[in-house]
Amino acid sequence: MSQTEVLYASTYEAILARQSFIELGARERARALLDVGSFRELLGPFDHLESPWLPLQGIVCQADDGAVIAKGRLDGEPAVVLAIESAFQGGSIGEVSGAKIAATLELVLRECEAGRTVRPVILFETGGVRLQEANLGLAAIAEIQAAIVALRRHVPVVGVIAGMVGCFGGMSLAAALCSYLIITKQGRLGMNGPEVIEQEAGVEELNASDRRLIWSLIGGEQRAATGLVDGLVEDDVAQIAAAVRAAFAQGRPTQARSERVAHYLDLLARVDPAAIDGAAMRQLWNQESL
Amino acid sequence: MEQLNFAYPASRPAGQRAHVGVVGSGDLEILLSPLTGKQAEVVIRTSVDGYGQVWKSVLDRFFTRYDGAALIEINDFGATPGVVALRLAEAVEVSEDESN
Numbered sequence: 001m002s003q004t005e006v007l008y009a010s011t012y013e014a015i016l017a018r019q020s021f022i023e024l025g026a027r028e029r030a031r032a033l034l035d036v037g038s039f040r041e042l043l044g045p046f047d048h049l050e051s052p053w054l055p056l057q058g059i060v061c062q063a064d065d066g067a068v069i070a071k072g073r074l075d076g077e078p079a080v081v082l083a084i085e086s087a088f089q090g091g092s093i094g095e096v097s098g099a100k101i102a103a104t105l106e107l108v109l110r111e112c113e114a115g116r117t118v119r120p121v122i123l124f125e126t127g128g129v130r131l132q133e134a135n136l137g138l139a140a141i142a143e144i145q146a147a148i149v150a151l152r153r154h155v156p157v158v159g160v161i162a163g164m165v166g167c168f169g170g171m172s173l174a175a176a177l178c179s180y181l182i183i184t185k186q187g188r189l190g191m192n193g194p195e196v197i198e199q200e201a202g203v204e205e206l207n208a209s210d211r212r213l214i215w216s217l218i219g220g221e222q223r224a225a226t227g228l229v230d231g232l233v234e235d236d237v238a239q240i241a242a243a244v245r246a247a248f249a250q251g252r253p254t255q256a257r258s259e260r261v262a263h264y265l266d267l268l269a270r271v272d273p274a275a276i277d278g279a280a281m282r283q284l285w286n287q288e289s290l
Numbered sequence: 291m292e293q294l295n296f297a298y299p300a301s302r303p304a305g306q307r308a309h310v311g312v313v314g315s316g317d318l319e320i321l322l323s324p325l326t327g328k329q330a331e332v333v334i335r336t337s338v339d340g341y342g343q344v345w346k347s348v349l350d351r352f353f354t355r356y357d358g359a360a361l362i363e364i365n366d367f368g369a370t371p372g373v374v375a376l377r378l379a380e381a382v383e384v385s386e387d388e389s390n
Contacts, residue, residue: 025312044309045319046323055291058291059291060291060337061313061365062312062319063363088313
């Protein structure tokens with residue numbers, strides 16, 4: 001075999017050996033991350049904790065409101081995985097799904113304060129607030145953000161953005177507050193989604209159908225290259241599960257990214273909005289802070 | 291959105307409860323829980339109005355083979371009859387699987 005053929009064969013086998021994380025639903029993702037056999041769901045579909053607002057607007061509910069709360073273990077330590085189901089209403093955060101996530105984080109905080117550490121993992125797959133629930137969803141996102149900030153003083157809060165929806169809106173701010181963020185090449189992290197920018201500012205500003213452009217700005221590789229996430233992994237259950245465990249093994253970072261306010265303000269001040277692109281941002285963000 | 295209710299005779303208790311599917315585009319979620327008595331009840335919430343007769347045809351066929359006494363709740367987001375039939379079969383498979 002030629003060298004190219006050997007390379008091709010090994011890549012092919014490596015790809016076949018992978019188990020896609022992206023293709024899993026929220027419940028299966030949570031189960032796949034936790035130690036084998038430790039998954040237990042709280043407030044599952046049979047508890048019928050649904051959105052009271054969607055039926056009033058003629059929209060069919062999902063029995064778990066798109067948020068899966070899983071209790072279990074990671075490397076033998078108590079853990080919770082909060083997984084958002086992207087197929088239901090774009091993974092949007094409503095009053096109920098948001099409250100499920102916020103309340104779990106608050107309970108984990110209470111455990112940590114009592115000296116019983118629980119490892120929190122959030123699987124972000126969300127367009128942000130559920131527009132049909134407006135301020136109630138936003139209020140829940142604020143509670144999630146406050147809980148992450150309070151919790152990260154005790155234990156690393158680990159976020160995963162696997163794709164393909166990505167993580168946007170208020171939940172992108174929640175993700176940015178996490179101690180560690182893990183992303184795949186397919187994942188995206190940004191405040192406003194490309195479609196929203198195109199709709200509001202025009203196609204001259206941003207062509208949302210230009211996938212290469214979009215991923216060069218907010219895709220996983222770019223976010224990793226600019227230090228806005230901590231780990232870039234393949235779309236593979238084993239790799240993501242290992243990255244989550246490694247993040248907890250590392251312990252709390254000395255300084256959270258969101259505490260480096262002066263550093264990021266300094267970088268932002270040096271951005272020329274007319275000329276910034278993916279490559280320019282990499283260059284700027286990787287300079288030593290002045 | 292439309293809500294539909296159906297009832298069918300049952301001859302045995304259903305297996306354990308089962309949850310399959312997702313309320314995503316072209317898909318549906320099914321919650322199957324055992325009932326006491328000799329009847330199966332189906333409660334459907336669907337995003338597509340006016341297909342009561344099609345739902346009845348799919349369920350009539352399903353209940354020629356399924357005889358468990360169960361409450362079957364369906365949250366539908368525009369699934370085709372084929373997808374509905376597959377999800378129903380999947381729900382029964384999970385419900386009857388004794389290794390779970």
